[in-house]
Amino acid sequence: MNIGLGLPIADPAGLLTWARRADAGPFRTLGLLDRLVYSNPEPLVTLAALAGATSRIRVQTEVLIAPVYDTAMLAKQTATLDRMSGGRFTLGIGVGGRDDDFLAVDRDLRSRGKRLDEQLVRLRRIWAGEPFGEDVGPIGPAPVTPGGPELLFGGFADAALERVARFGDGFLGALAPQYQDRMFRKVEHFWREHGRDGEPRLVAQVNTAIGPDSVIDEARSNILEYYAFTDRAEYMVDGMVTTPARLREVIAAHTALGADEVMLYCWSPDPDQVDRIADLV
Template identity: 45%
Template sequence: MDIGIGLPNTVPGTEGAALTDWARRAEDAGFSTLGTIGRLVYPTFDELIALAGAAAVTSRIRLTTSVLLAPLHSNTALLAKQAASLDRLSGGRLVLGLGLGGRDDDFAAAGVPTKGKGHRLEEQLAEMKEIWSGRPYGDGGAIGPKPVREGGPELILGGSAEASFDRVARLADGWIMGGGTPEMFAQAAAAVDAAWQKAGRDGRPRKLTLAYFALGPDARAQADAYLLHYYGFLGDMAQQIAASAAINTEMVKAYAAAFESSGCDELIFVPTSSDPEQIRLLAEAIA
């Protein structure tokens, strides 16, 4: 199983220089990918722009939106162009993880309805693939640049419902769980595999998941300060999310072992702080 690390693009107070420094250090530490969390109404860095900054200072590490909320982007052609630009800029390292989103304020701010967002995502996927195929759209030709991989960047979709698993099987390369236990992952992963087989797809879908972490002497306070604020809209569930963060080496190792046993291909540990020392601590914990 690959082990990735998130960029602190959602951690309030993070500066641009901290993001690019984080990206360099993460690559040097040997992590498989840099992940980003997507949200509109929060003081976050946009995922594609944050990863473009990371791409400029790295050469090997994958760049994963884990996940970008596609239905918030009403201009699908522009989204396809931005994704292809990042993919080409990074030499084909983009993994485009897409999800539906669940916060009404994000949709209100974007001026798009929440109703029908699953259908909207499927329309977007079809349109983006058409664009990435190089189809001419006018006198200027295709909407470029052309992605490095034929057909477009690797597509990973989130979601925990049967409709989401079916969408993965028909339209994507893999699936990502946005949070939960290894047992929850194993159950959902089996459903994804079943949908994949039912759709007659060859091979197997790549399956990923996320887990929050905070390490060091103030780990518990650090995790609580960030996660209780970020997930405050969920009420009591925010406490559960904060409590699940890996706050010591033993928890990091246990999560890694349990998710690997449940069939996970890549586990992305998401930081709750932009202190670069967290990269070293996590690398040592998984060594």
């Protein structure tokens, strides 16, 4: 089982320490969430810095809200990051759901799914080296990864799950194991329905805080603030894994469901969590 770390957002400058420690440990991937109207660091800029500070570990958006980005610039940024990281970049992508993120770029939240589908077609063409349009040539650089960086989709609706088969390589599921099974099986169903070869990558995300009470309390506070716009903030806090025994249990449960990787998303900026989790996995 591959284990990744979802990075905290409360202390952007401290993420270099997280990255270096994780790169020296047993972890496969570093993930970073995306929001526009929030105090999180911009993920592509941040992951580029972290890729430069590491030599082995992958970097991943988890998930990038593509519809608020300009498509041509997003293609260039992601291809550049893929190239400069030596192919260690995974683009986790989704539609988002916050009105304010879309208002900030003067886009309609209600059309975000349609916009993402259009973006994905164009992204694949740009990464393949095709001209951007009739009067516009190709947009480089070419990514190291043939066809573009690994592409994972996050979401809960069937439209999001089917995009894995239509455009991507795998699925990011942020649900407890008892609900994750249904999502994984639906992704596999759409994969077969669209005649895709092989199997989709299945990645689970688990909110985690391992350490003293101060670390757990800080993580809870950060989750409550981040999810305050929803009616699920308390639910998200209740689902956070805070003990070694429970962490091993949840990892085992996702493994039994067929997950290829479990991303342990840390909400406290205490970097000592890297070493604590490494000792457990």
